[in-house]
Amino acid sequence: MNALRYENQKLSLADLAKPGADGEAIVRVTFSGICNTDLEIARGYAGFEGTLGHEFVGVIEELPADGALARSTEKAQRDGPLLRRGLVPGQRVVGEINAGCGTCDLCRAGDPRHCPARTVLGIVGRDGAHAEFLKLPVVNLIPVPDSISDEHAVFTEPLAAACGILEQVSLTKDTSAAVIGDGKLGLLCEQVLATTGAPVTLIGKHQSKLQIAARRGVEILTLDRLKSEKGKFDVIVEASGSSSGFDLALDLVRPRGTVVLKSTFHGKTDFDAARIVVNEINIVGSRCGRFLPALKLLEQERVDVESLISEQFALREGVRAMKRATEKGVLKVLLRP
Amino acid sequence: MNALRYENQKLSLADLAKPGADGEAIVRVTFSGICNTDLEIARGYAGFEGTLGHEFVGVIEELPADGALARSTEKAQRDGPLLRRGLVPGQRVVGEINAGCGTCDLCRAGDPRHCPARTVLGIVGRDGAHAEFLKLPVVNLIPVPDSISDEHAVFTEPLAAACGILEQVSLTKDTSAAVIGDGKLGLLCEQVLATTGAPVTLIGKHQSKLQIAARRGVEILTLDRLKSEKGKFDVIVEASGSSSGFDLALDLVRPRGTVVLKSTFHGKTDFDAARIVVNEINIVGSRCGRFLPALKLLEQERVDVESLISEQFALREGVRAMKRATEKGVLKVLLRP
Numbered sequence: 001m002n003a004l005r006y007e008n009q010k011l012s013l014a015d016l017a018k019p020g021a022d023g024e025a026i027v028r029v030t031f032s033g034i035c036n037t038d039l040e041i042a043r044g045y046a047g048f049e050g051t052l053g054h055e056f057v058g059v060i061e062e063l064p065a066d067g068a069l070a071r072s073t074e075k076a077q078r079d080g081p082l083l084r085r086g087l088v089p090g091q092r093v094v095g096e097i098n099a100g101c102g103t104c105d106l107c108r109a110g111d112p113r114h115c116p117a118r119t120v121l122g123i124v125g126r127d128g129a130h131a132e133f134l135k136l137p138v139v140n141l142i143p144v145p146d147s148i149s150d151e152h153a154v155f156t157e158p159l160a161a162a163c164g165i166l167e168q169v170s171l172t173k174d175t176s177a178a179v180i181g182d183g184k185l186g187l188l189c190e191q192v193l194a195t196t197g198a199p200v201t202l203i204g205k206h207q208s209k210l211q212i213a214a215r216r217g218v219e220i221l222t223l224d225r226l227k228s229e230k231g232k233f234d235v236i237v238e239a240s241g242s243s244s245g246f247d248l249a250l251d252l253v254r255p256r257g258t259v260v261l262k263s264t265f266h267g268k269t270d271f272d273a274a275r276i277v278v279n280e281i282n283i284v285g286s287r288c289g290r291f292l293p294a295l296k297l298l299e300q301e302r303v304d305v306e307s308l309i310s311e312q313f314a315l316r317e318g319v320r321a322m323k324r325a326t327e328k329g330v331l332k333v334l335l336r337p
Numbered sequence: 338m339n340a341l342r343y344e345n346q347k348l349s350l351a352d353l354a355k356p357g358a359d360g361e362a363i364v365r366v367t368f369s370g371i372c373n374t375d376l377e378i379a380r381g382y383a384g385f386e387g388t389l390g391h392e393f394v395g396v397i398e399e400l401p402a403d404g405a406l407a408r409s410t411e412k413a414q415r416d417g418p419l420l421r422r423g424l425v426p427g428q429r430v431v432g433e434i435n436a437g438c439g440t441c442d443l444c445r446a447g448d449p450r451h452c453p454a455r456t457v458l459g460i461v462g463r464d465g466a467h468a469e470f471l472k473l474p475v476v477n478l479i480p481v482p483d484s485i486s487d488e489h490a491v492f493t494e495p496l497a498a499a500c501g502i503l504e505q506v507s508l509t510k511d512t513s514a515a516v517i518g519d520g521k522l523g524l525l526c527e528q529v530l531a532t533t534g535a536p537v538t539l540i541g542k543h544q545s546k547l548q549i550a551a552r553r554g555v556e557i558l559t560l561d562r563l564k565s566e567k568g569k570f571d572v573i574v575e576a577s578g579s580s581s582g583f584d585l586a587l588d589l590v591r592p593r594g595t596v597v598l599k600s601t602f603h604g605k606t607d608f609d610a611a612r613i614v615v616n617e618i619n620i621v622g623s624r625c626g627r628f629l630p631a632l633k634l635l636e637q638e639r640v641d642v643e644s645l646i647s648e649q650f651a652l653r654e655g656v657r658a659m660k661r662a663t664e665k666g667v668l669k670v671l672l673r674p
């Protein structure tokens with residue numbers, strides 16, 4: 001099968017054997033999405049080698065016939081009606097990307113996102129989704145409601161990451177919130193925060209991207225108009241992927257306010273500890289979120305992902321697609337095996 | 338009057354006129370305490386010039402006869418019995434160090450600690466406590482219960498700063514907590530955290546200081562014994578005043594745990610954003626706390642400050658006392674006008 005891989009400091013399309021199940025499920029990928037993390041990996045910043053990609057929607061190709069399925073069913077009973085539809089070959093699914101050991105306290109509590117022995121699809125120790133087939137533990141798979149198209153379902157993972165903010169920080173309609181960064185992650189975060197009723201301001205430097213939010217009635221601010229906003233916001237989400245975005249967040253947040261760090265920047269960054277202590281700012285690192293809230297938002301059409309799709313490429317054009325994803329003004333690039 | 342001042346990049350004892358009241362209260366200082374912030378200011382890192390010192394206990398020398406007193410009484414009615422003893426000349430007092438504008442939303446809500454126009458005793462725009470007399474708004478003064486000695490009451494401000502952590506982070510007897518830094522601030526933080534019933538570990542490198550905590554039954558750890566503790570703690574308070582302490586805190590905190598930044602380090606510091614995002618760590622800047630919880634702890638003898646006093650100097654020996662406070666193994670140095 002075709003797979004887009006990063007190996008020996010090089011990105012290339014490879015022809016691999018279809019993965020064996022080994023007690024996990026095999027999924028035939030319908031769409032995968034290129035994330036900034038993929039671009040960072042392909043720059044060599046993340047220490048991962050293998051098949052890239054962790055955003056996908058697909059169809060179950062093969063299930064193990066043993067206890068793994070029983071465990072999944074048990075989890076489904078806990079997690080509610082969306083999951084009780086059952087997992088059978090042919091079922092359309094998305095998949096949580098962290099695969100835990102299954103036995104540590106965190107995994108047994110149903111949250112393998114911080115399992116110290118975890119693998120992560122296309123990021124840590126596990127081949128990813130930019131391929132014709134992938135494999136994941138059955139317990140990671142979640143059926144996609146019929147009303148969500150494949151092109152929208154492929155946004156479940158990044159949308160879940162945005163929803164993760166609401167697991168960590170509580171917002172109400174009285175919370176003054178801002179998102180720094182008008183890229184695809186920022187545009188998702190802005191929409192998720194707005195579902196709480198909080199007034200949200202999107203801060204960025206690309207008029208074409210800011211206009212996507214402005215059309216929904218979101219207040220937008222360009223960098224040159226920020227002087228009067230210092231110390232104004234209760235909650236700021238840093239989603240620009242740059243250290244200057246973090247500095248800006250510290251300027252804009254009120255004393256005792258919260259800065260959510262949603263994007264990683266590679267390497268070490270200057271850090272003004274005195275400002276954080278004197279203004280008693282709360283900084284919250286935020287990575288992955290749960291999939292069910294994201295699927296619900298997509299099912300209820302409470303977020304717009306359609307306008308974030310810049311382009312689709314065939315998987316065999318994956319190297320070119322990755323290059324395209326780095327270009328100015330481009331948002332989500334999808335791959336189709 | 339004598340005052341210990343930092344001016345023109347130089348620390349010296351000066352002879353000043355006794356301050357005029359100008360609508361504020363005049364306090365005759367009984368003891369003042371040297372804080373690491375004083376040492377930072379005297380190194381030129383904080384941009385303050387004037388009389389140093391913000392930790393004190395004293396006696397009211399003079400009160401304004403007007404509305405300022407009425408306002409204070411009104412606040413006292415709200416704040417409870419400790420304050421209702423009233424403020425009269427001769428009353429022994431400690432004083433909150435942030436003096437707000439009195440009219441902004443924060444000040445009107447009774448918390449001037451983040452008033453953007455605030456002055457801060459001996460730190461921002463207001464002469465401090467290493468002097469024979471100081472002045473503060475009446476509303477800042479809090480009577481000291483009779484059972485607390487002057488030598489203990491002078492610890493109210495740093496103890497309140499330690500208590501401020503509990504305004505921001507909630508701990509229970511099931512919270513695994515650690516304090517990094519065995520200096521005077523670390524030893525106060527460790528005791529305050531322990532009042533919640535949480536098991537607290539103190540991490541430092543000075544055996545003589547660690548033993549002060551060990552004698553109270555606190556678990557102590559030296560830096561060479563930390564390898565097995567990685568990712569173990571729910572809450573870590575960084576009170577070492579060094580950037581390496583912050584790095585260590587990120588090593589020791591569990592995923593989704595909390596690091597409280599209690600001490601400032603001057604200048605900018607390397608900051609590993611990826612680690613904070615991937616492990617979803619919460620970082621809480623913490624500066625000043627309320628005085629009443631600190632006075633209650635002193636009154637109930639639930640914290641030991643006696644063993645933190647290294648030495649007393651006469652105020653006229655202030656320059657020598659400041660030098661002494663920088664020496665290895667020295668904890669709190671008190672000045673006596």
